[in-house]
Amino acid sequence: MKPKPTTNAPQDAAARRAIQPVICYPVETLPRPDLSAYRALRNDLELVDRITVPARDAACWSVPAGHFCRILCIEGAQVGDLNLFNANNLAERLYTGKTRALNGTHVGLGDQLFSNMPYLRPIATITHDTLDWYGFDEFGGSVHDVIGTRCDPYTNNLLSHGGQYHHCCHSNLTRALATQTGKSLVEAEGHIHDVLNVFMCTGFTRETGQYFMKASPVRPGDYLEFFAEIDLLGCMSACPGGDCSSEHSSDAAACHPLEVEVYRSAHLPENWRPPQLNGYDRSHGV
Ligand SMILES: [Zn+2]
Numbered sequence: 389m390k391p392k393p394t395t396n397a398p399q400d401a402a403a404r405r406a407i408q409p410v411i412c413y414p415v416e417t418l419p420r421p422d423l424s425a426y427r428a429l430r431n432d433l434e435l436v437d438r439i440t441v442p443a444r445d446a447a448c449w450s451v452p453a454g455h456f457c458r459i460l461c462i463e464g465a466q467v468g469d470l471n472l473f474n475a476n477n478l479a480e481r482l483y484t485g486k487t488r489a490l491n492g493t494h495v496g497l498g499d500q501l502f503s504n505m506p507y508l509r510p511i512a513t514i515t516h517d518t519l520d521w522y523g524f525d526e527f528g529g530s531v532h533d534v535i536g537t538r539c540d541p542y543t544n545n546l547l548s549h550g551g552q553y554h555h556c557c558h559s560n561l562t563r564a565l566a567t568q569t570g571k572s573l574v575e576a577e578g579h580i581h582d583v584l585n586v587f588m589c590t591g592f593t594r595e596t597g598q599y600f601m602k603a604s605p606v607r608p609g610d611y612l613e614f615f616a617e618i619d620l621l622g623c624m625s626a627c628p629g630g631d632c633s634s635e636h637s638s639d640a641a642a643c644h645p646l647e648v649e650v651y652r653s654a655h656l657p658e659n660w661r662p663p664q665l666n667g668y669d670r671s672h673g674v
Pocket of ligand 1: 469538539556557558626627628629636
């Protein structure tokens with residue numbers, strides 16, 4: 389349990405609490421993609437690759453720049469923990485922290501996923517989401533969050549007082565990336581990063597601000613689709629938590645595979661180019 393406050397509230401506590409919040413990054417200043425230009429391409433797509441991500445395991449795949457990628461629920465409600473890398477430079481990868489600061493806690497149609505500093509540029513644009521009807525529920529929950537991190541064996545060890553479980557998303561992603569790249573487990577592990585929780589339904593409790601999850605509303609046939617702004621290497625784990633309705637970090641939950649499809653577009657948006665690396669000059673005031 390968290391301790392109770394030890395400091396008495398000041399006389400103007402209510403006034404201080406009543407100050408209206410300000411959006412950190414107003415969307416008016418964030419360059420937004422021309423979603424209709426991307427979506428216009430969806431009528432003429434050719435399937436070029438299909439990968440199955442086994443239950444309680446992970447797989448890697450490539451998405452060339454200008455291609456579309458779909459993550460599909462195929463058998464039963466299942467959450468996917470997604471890592472994205474620049475296929476030509478693993479040091480550049482999905483940066484959920486800034487993606488969250490710019491888009492909000494959960495991502496969906498029209499949102500762009502950003503890479504880490506010093507690259508900081510859009511690496512993918514979400515072009516379709518069959519769960520976009522969900523919005524935010526009465527608990528403050530929504531789908532596809534960029535707030536969770538990934539279930540991992542270290543936190544499990546901490547919370548279970550010494551438990552050893554090897555099929556947490558972190559380990560699944562580590563094994564899959566090691567196999568894909570030929571790197572050692574230790575080296576591959578260093579590249580695994582905070583995920584986009586595809587299909588996962590999460591939020592923060594109003595009273596205590598605790599991270600919560602609930603059964604994913606995803607059903608077979610649902611999918612999340614994105615356009616690759618640069619050459620991407622995807623790596624995704626079908627979470628041992630299944631639909632994440634109760635627990636992860638164990639084999640207790642019903643678990644299902646996920647499918648990934650890669651599509652080549654017959655055309656590209658006019659004037660589209662992979663986004664440049666971030667324009668900051670990196671002199672840091674020196
Ligand atoms: Zn997981």
